[in-house]
Amino acid sequence: MTRTNQTTTLVNGMSRRTFVKGAAVLGIWGGLASFGLSGCAPRTHAEQLANSAPWKAGTYTAEVTGHNAPYTMTVTFTDDAITAIDTTANQESLGVGYDALQALQQQVLDNQTINVDTITGATLSSLSLQNGLEDCAKQAGAFEELEEVPAPAKPAVDATYDTDVCVIGGGGAGLAAAIAAVQEGANVIVLEKCGITGGSTNVSEGALNAVDPERQEPQGIEDSIPTFFETTMKGGHNTNNPELVHFLTDNALDSVHWLESLGVEFKDECGSATGSLGERSHYPATPSGNTYIRSFQEFIANNGDAITLMNDMQAKELITDETGAVVGVKALYNETDDVTVNCKAVIIATGGFGGNVEYRQSVNNGVWKEVVLDESIGCTNIKPCAQGEGLALAEGAGAELICLSDIQLHPCGTPGTGLMEDIRTSGRNRIFVNTDGKRFVNEGAERDVLCKNIFAQPDGTYWIVVNTLRYPDPDEPDANGSTINNMLALGHIVAADTVEDLASQMGVDAANLQASIDAYNAVVDGGTDEFGFVADNTADAQMTEGPWYACRKVPTVHHTMGGIRVNVESEACDADGNPIPGLYAAGECTGGIHGENRLGGNAIADCMTFGRNAGTNAADYAAAA
Structure with missing residues (x-):
């Protein structure tokens, strides 16, 4: 297997990594790929200032409204430059709005412009910074000059990449799969369509169900793996695939230990997520599911020779060979540039389809058939996640879609x-x-x-x-x-x-x-x-x-339990149960695990357990190919 070489520098506390494959160079930000990099502006900041009056040096304040709460931001100007931006008072979600603010601030400082694009997946947070920058720039008398400096361009990418395993989706399941594949010895490229990394795992409460005597017994909680299995089947109205449920309940505690090996700290006591039907929910010691994503990002930063994360990369089609095996992915970068990833195995981990109103209504003939799931019923997933693209990719390669009416x-x-x-x-x-x-x-x-x-x-x-x-x-x-x-x-x-x-x-x-x-x-x-x-x-x-x-x-709408048919090896399967060679799937894009109703706390357990499973098996398949 080929390996990449890596050089690392730190910019404003964030790791900026340059991956080298032969003559091809791709610059990427860990966790917020393609943001924070300088672009080539037609007219520079210095050119704008050549014939303008000095700005009013000082620190200026703006009151803005973020996604989660109003906050106060400050911007410091000299007579010809922006030197500092402070948004530490914000209460935006970790991994989403908070990270977007950090990345956009760096763009402003690097490029000396208030023209920065919104980050896909964190639009409202991005707009809050844009509004505050405009307000403060006007106070400093710098607005006219700064608004003429164009937004920085996103970094260029190559037209073709070669790797062992390509993971589509940089959320919880996708990153778990990618890391497991690397640990198994594979080189991995992760394609994430949003400008942020972590998907809806970022905004989850992070509950992970697992039978854990070490934590439960001191609390007086009586539990067992058979009980966990029976409860999951009961919660799903016994329409779940028992083999998949057994794999989930048997291996969920291993997922807890695996996450701990990556640096995740869990609370000492187990709780109960909404609708968990038991006290076996493990919660990260620090807030929310973004805890998992931060640990994954740290792994990626420390293993840049084996794993490349590419944001703003929308997978459009799976490439198959003459035998029907999946051997690559065609994608679109930044909505404009065609990119091909050649590989030996693909893992689809694109989440569900709860945010796709038209699609969810078209399949809503099951549990909620008496309810119209139109625009009046919202979705918990951050936009533009949960659109169901992964299901279409898998179906196009011959995989069967099952249980689509099982919407939670x-x-x-x-x-x-x-x-x-x-x-x-x-x-x-x-x-x-x-x-x-x-x-x-x-x-x-x-x-x-x-x-x-x-x-x-x-x-x-x-x-x-x-x-x-x-x-x-x-x-x-x-x-x-x-x-x-x-x-x-x-x-x-x-x-x-x-x-x-x-x-x-x-x-x-x-x-x-x-x-x-x-x-x-x-x-x-x-x-x-x-x-x-x-x-x-x-x-x-x-x-x-x-x-x-x-x-x-x-x-x-919170979770769509239907999706790609998989077996216990996380291989995507056709209608006869035959695996599609080289194609794996994990997380909410799969069907059959949760039945008609998912227990609270079982989604993260699913993402981590089947994500690890998919990554390990895809790496082994790639090594043998």
Whole structure:
């Protein structure tokens, strides 16, 4: 197998790596490929300043609205240059908006222009920086000169690359597969269509289900792999492929240990993701699923001789030889340049199709056939993810698509967008009430049960109500990086010191809301309720004191359980179960693992377990080819 040579320099704390293959040179940023690099502008900054007046040197402030919260940014000018940009007050999501801000700031400083393109996958965060730059430049008297300097060009790429394994998709499953393939001895190229790396794993809460006696037994949690298997089958309405479920439940703890070997730290205690039907959810010690992506990016930075990550690269077609084996990928870079990757094996890890409204409606003849999944039902995936391109690629190479009607809705959607934001439904010490202020469901039920009950409520919406137990400090970021005060600043939640005042702001009956809280507290105190809610004596406590907080929620498309048919080796298969030579798939783009309803916490377990499986097997296939 051929190897690449690598040189590394550090720019503003980020690793800039140059990969060399023969005479071909490709410059890439780790984790944010193709951003932060200087381009050739038709007119330089110096040329713009030649006949202009000096700027007003100083540090200027702008108030901007990010994706997650408003924040204050500052820009420092000399009389002829931008010398510093400070956006550290932002609350943007790690791996998405936060990383986009860092990359764009470096572009501005490197190229001395306020014209920077938005980063695909982090548009709103990009716009917040653009708006702040314009504001501060006007204050400094520099706007007219800076706006004439064009945006930096993205780096050039070669027309052809050769490698052992090509992974399509740089999310959790794709990067897990790529790293596993490298560990097995392969050279790997990863093609990611967005300008950010990590996909929807970045914005997940990071819950990973696995039976783990070392963590569970000290908590008094009784669990076993057979129980995990049976629960997963039950959650999927027993329509799952048992062989795939066995592989998932048998090997999920190995995925935890593998992630730990890459530097991921998990909390000492297991919890329960929304709809997990058990306390076996492992959560990263640092917020969100971006923890996994950061560890993967560090591995990539340290193994640049074997793995190349290419962003802004949309896979368009699989290349097959005369035998039908998959031997490469045709892609489009930056929407303009044709690129071919020749390889011995391809792994598709492009995620699901929940963001493709037309497609999801066309296959919606199963669990949610009575619900119109149009634009009024949002999607939790970041745009432009979850469009289903990987399914079309696999089908074009002869793979079968299965279980496409198995679409999961999540109860934690934000009205209007469907994104999972603000107060989350996962965790404990919260109640769900309808617009009359009444509880209507067991908050610990499966996700499909929760959503069906929500649709049955007035206007198909509800409120999640929490108190100081969940948020003892309004300025302390929660597990997702959000604070109560940021949520309030965006107008996404309501807050009050008393239940009566909270009910008034929610527009619900105060007596009903108090009765709902009292009923929940009675269960926590050892009682029972009409919905079958079971309290956890290690995690639940009575909700009695303010401040109180409430947030409106709606069901949203969260996960599409159908996709590419795979076997236990993660090989993509045709309608007769025959593997497509050289083609593998992992993650949400596959079908058969979760049945009609996925348990909360099983998606990350799936991505890591089957991602590792696909990477290892693809590398072995490539070595033998």
